[in-house]
Amino acid sequence: xxxxxxxxxxxxxxxxxxxxxxxxxxxxxxxxxxxxxxxxxxxxxxxxxxxxxxxxxxxxxxxxxxxxxxxxxxxxxxxxxxxxxxxxxxxxxxxxxxxxxxxxxxxxxxxxxxxxxxxxxxxxxxxxxxxxxxxxxxxxxxxxxxxxxxxxxxxxxxxxxxxxxxxxxxxxxxxxxxxxxxxxxxxxxxxxxxxxxxxxxxxxxxxxxxxxxxxxxxxxxxxxxxxxxxxxxxxxxxxxxxxxxxxxxxxxxxxxxxxxxxxxxxxxxxxxxxxxxxxxxxxxxxxxxxxxxxxxxxxxxxxxxxxxxxxxxxxxxxxxxxxxxxxxxxxxxxxxxxxxxxxxxxxxxxxxxxxxxxxxxxxxxxxxxxxxxxxxxxxxxxxxxxxxxxxxxx
Amino acid sequence: xxxxxxxxxxxxxxxxxxxxxxxxxxxxxxxxxxxxxxxxxxxxxxxxxxxxxxxxxxxxxxxxxxxxxxxxxxxxxxxxxxxxxxxxxxxxxxxxxxxxxxxxxxxxxxxxxxxxxxxxxxxxxxxxxxxxxxxxxxxxxxxxxxxxxxxxxxxxxxxxxxxxxxxxxxxxxxxxxxxxxxxxxxxxxxxxxxxxxxxxxxxxxxxxxxxxxxxxxxxxxxxxxxxxxxxxxxxxxxxxxxxxxxxxxxxxxxxxxxxxxxxxxxxxxxxxxxxxxxxxxxxxxxxxxxxxxxxxxxxxxxxxxxxxxxxxxxxxxxxxxxxxxxxxxxxxxxxxxxxxxxxxxxxxxxxxxxxxxxxxxxxxxxxxxxxxxxxxxxxxxxxxxxxxxxxxxx
Numbered sequence: 148x149x150x151x152x153x154x155x156x157x158x159x160x161x162x163x164x165x166x167x168x169x170x171x172x173x174x175x176x177x178x179x180x181x182x183x184x185x186x187x188x189x190x191x192x193x194x195x196x197x198x199x200x201x202x203x204x205x206x207x208x209x210x211x212x213x214x215x216x217x218x219x220x221x222x223x224x225x226x227x228x229x230x231x232x233x234x235x236x237x238x239x240x241x242x243x244x245x246x247x248x249x250x251x252x253x254x255x256x257x258x259x260x261x262x263x264x265x266x267x268x269x270x271x272x273x274x275x276x277x278x279x280x281x282x283x284x285x286x287x288x289x290x291x292x293x294x295x296x297x298x299x300x301x302x303x304x305x306x307x308x309x310x311x312x313x314x315x316x317x318x319x320x321x322x323x324x325x326x327x328x329x330x331x332x333x334x335x336x337x338x339x340x341x342x343x344x345x346x347x348x349x350x351x352x353x354x355x356x357x358x359x360x361x362x363x364x365x366x367x368x369x370x371x372x373x374x375x376x377x378x379x380x381x382x383x384x385x386x387x388x389x390x391x392x393x394x395x396x397x398x399x400x401x402x403x404x405x406x407x408x409x410x411x412x413x414x415x416x417x418x419x420x421x422x423x424x425x426x427x428x429x430x431x432x433x434x435x436x437x438x439x440x441x442x443x444x445x446x447x448x449x450x451x452x453x454x455x456x457x458x459x460x461x462x463x464x465x466x467x468x469x470x471x472x473x474x475x476x477x478x479x480x481x482x483x484x485x486x487x488x489x490x491x492x493x494x495x496x497x498x499x500x501x502x503x504x505x506x507x508x509x510x511x512x513x514x515x516x517x518x519x520x521x522x523x524x525x526x527x528x529x530x531x532x533x534x535x536x537x538x539x540x541x
Numbered sequence: 542x543x544x545x546x547x548x549x550x551x552x553x554x555x556x557x558x559x560x561x562x563x564x565x566x567x568x569x570x571x572x573x574x575x576x577x578x579x580x581x582x583x584x585x586x587x588x589x590x591x592x593x594x595x596x597x598x599x600x601x602x603x604x605x606x607x608x609x610x611x612x613x614x615x616x617x618x619x620x621x622x623x624x625x626x627x628x629x630x631x632x633x634x635x636x637x638x639x640x641x642x643x644x645x646x647x648x649x650x651x652x653x654x655x656x657x658x659x660x661x662x663x664x665x666x667x668x669x670x671x672x673x674x675x676x677x678x679x680x681x682x683x684x685x686x687x688x689x690x691x692x693x694x695x696x697x698x699x700x701x702x703x704x705x706x707x708x709x710x711x712x713x714x715x716x717x718x719x720x721x722x723x724x725x726x727x728x729x730x731x732x733x734x735x736x737x738x739x740x741x742x743x744x745x746x747x748x749x750x751x752x753x754x755x756x757x758x759x760x761x762x763x764x765x766x767x768x769x770x771x772x773x774x775x776x777x778x779x780x781x782x783x784x785x786x787x788x789x790x791x792x793x794x795x796x797x798x799x800x801x802x803x804x805x806x807x808x809x810x811x812x813x814x815x816x817x818x819x820x821x822x823x824x825x826x827x828x829x830x831x832x833x834x835x836x837x838x839x840x841x842x843x844x845x846x847x848x849x850x851x852x853x854x855x856x857x858x859x860x861x862x863x864x865x866x867x868x869x870x871x872x873x874x875x876x877x878x879x880x881x882x883x884x885x886x887x888x889x890x891x892x893x894x895x896x897x898x899x900x901x902x903x904x905x906x907x908x909x910x911x912x913x914x915x916x917x918x919x920x921x922x923x924x925x926x927x928x929x930x931x932x933x934x935x
Contacts, residue, residue, distance in 0.1 A: 348811075374746055395730075407667070417735055
């Protein structure tokens with residue numbers, strides 16, 4: 148019985164697609180290393196139209212992957228934006244051709260530190276070059292080349308995905324008809340770097356990390372990675388959401404136990420978040436991807452002036468933030484909007500009222516979804532996309 | 542050469558005082574265990590007046606101790622409220638008699654999990670009973686008995702110290718003439734429990750923790766404790782303070798290194814916070830004291846209604862919060878004030894404008910210090926304390 152039969156999916160390729168890129172022409176990373184060939188795992192939904200004008204690139208977040216609307220091959224949970232993908236949905240698969248690839252440095256099929264370094268025959272580990280958001284985007288651009296697409300109708304993503312959206316719009320303005328950075332920022336803040344550093348130190352403090360060589364040693368730094376995830380997970384929620392969801396409720400008991408078991412539901416929940424994460428994520432990937440986010444500073448990359456990143460742009464932007472997001476607060480989105488306004492870009496800015504914190508972009512937020520639909524409809528009209536592309540496929 | 546000679550101090554007993562309590566009458570803890578005898582390490586400043594009406598009990602925070610205004614015996618850094626203690630200062634040692642004791646479960650001289658369990662001859666480790674804020678306060682009350690003081694002129698403290706202040710006011714209303722809970726709350730929030738749980742899991746994930754028996758094994762879980770401290774430290778600051786202090790500034794370099802060294806100053810700072818903390822703090826004490834804070838819920842302890850905790854009180858309260866404190870936000874202080882108002886208590890409420898986050902109560906905040914002085918002056922007048930007690934001492 149295949150996965151397709153057990154769990155409904157909108158994709159004909161539920162286990163994902165894979166392509167090798169950069170064999171003849173390695174990818175020059177920001178750190179100076181030439182990397183190639185690399186494997187890129189990706190997924191598509193819907194059909195590319197005849198003039199290749201209906202492609203939407205979805206960029207995933209730190210611990211996301213390309214299983215946007217398919218069951219995750221390890222956890223079997225629905226894809227992270229399942230609710231948004233399908234016929235008649237926000238990302239209407241009758242109308243748009245959706246692409247999402249696992250980021251460079253990831254651990255779900257795209258080349259990253261857990262893969263074999265062909266020069267040594269061993270897993271890369273910490274010999275893998277340190278990557279940037281820009282490097283992730285360069286690889287995605289190669290994939291888009293491979294698919295024969297000149298211009299993306301839209302690039303969209305939340306959190307680190309939103310950083311990629313901004314980097315796309317800066318690097319390839321002609322290739323991005325519209326862009327939706329969600330719950331993102333043009334630079335990682337000191338507080339966010341600090342939280343990432345805690346996570347990295349937790350991983351590196353785990354003796355099973357083995358200086359990054361755990362795969363060679365047949366070990367996994369599960370304890371450190373779980374602590375990293377727990378710390379990060381708090382930042383994805385909001386205090387009101389935690390209060391509403393758990394408050395000080397006890398876990399299957401009437402009174403505290405005067406011990407260090409998970410007395411409180413919030414403790415049990417966090418421990419669960421930590422312990423399930425380690426089954427699906429690679430510790431070194433976590434180090435590399437958090438580092439890429441820390442390094443992201445679009446103003447610094449453009450002469451210290453964020454507006455320079457977008458000078459002359461013709462891309463249509465929709466910037467989205469959430470009121471209770473304290474990891475990527477509205478002020479960060481507003482800075483992006485100000486920069487876009489400074490260069491007279493076409494930009495909408497929507498702050499969604501939500502108590503769900505940073506994670507709101509992954510959750511059921513009707514106003515958010517309506518915002519996406521409305522913006523995409525408008526952009527599609529400007530792009531001259533027909534109201535419905537054939538849903539029948541080739 | 543004694544410490545007194547090398548570092549100026551206002552105290553005649555710079556290495557602290559110690560007393561054994563509860564030998565004849567053990568202390569009944571909230572968990573049901575009878576504990577005793579216990580050692581209590583404490584410090585005093587100034588002189589107790591003839592009618593013993595000028596004593597102020599200072600309650601320290603999670604990782605604080607009784608070295609309020611003396612150099613710390615391990616770090617040699619000035620005491621945590623040095624600036625506030627001395628002749629003519631906020632806590633005027635010419636006028637008041639200050640007492641501060643290391644909390645039960647601590648690691649600076651008061652009985653805690655690193656001390657010897659006299660029944661086994663081994664360090665307590667996790668056999669130490671789980672304690673509460675109420676238990677800490679019971680021990681302090683025994684110390685106050687020992688000093689022959691019926692009523693404290695004031696009980697004051699920040700953060701966990703503020704929790705103790707509230708517990709004092711509830712448990713011994715007749716013994717507390719005035720009370721100043723600062724940057725505190727009447728219950729630990731879900732988000733705060735979550736951050737504590739991350740810290741505990743980081744400690745417990747360190748193999749050198751040895752299921753709590755590291756002292757027997759001659760080990761110390763320094764890596765786990767450092768990670769716990771790093772995570773907690775972020776919560777003590779504010780995003781604006783981190784941004785102002787560090788922003789994205791690099792550490793002694795012009796460009797990022799494309800590696801996992803501390804490229805950013807904020808990383809270096811956090812690592813320093815973690816690594817210096819382990820020299821002065823015991824990992825099991827960290828588990829026990831964070832647990833005590835998590836358990837604190839003054840409303841739950843009083844029939845579910847916070848106001849019940851203070852019904853009939855004649856204590857004069859001054860509740861203080863800081864605008865940028867997101868660990869114990871003003872809303873928590875306001876809940877205390879509402880409860881006090883509901884029972885017509887004598888209460889002042891001051892929210893201090895500060896960008897220093899939770900740590901503001903330990904830092905140079907003139908408006909905060911003026912608030913303390915003003916409230917203490919007023920309370921002293923009501924208590925009939927002379928404007929100046931003899932500064933000459935006995």
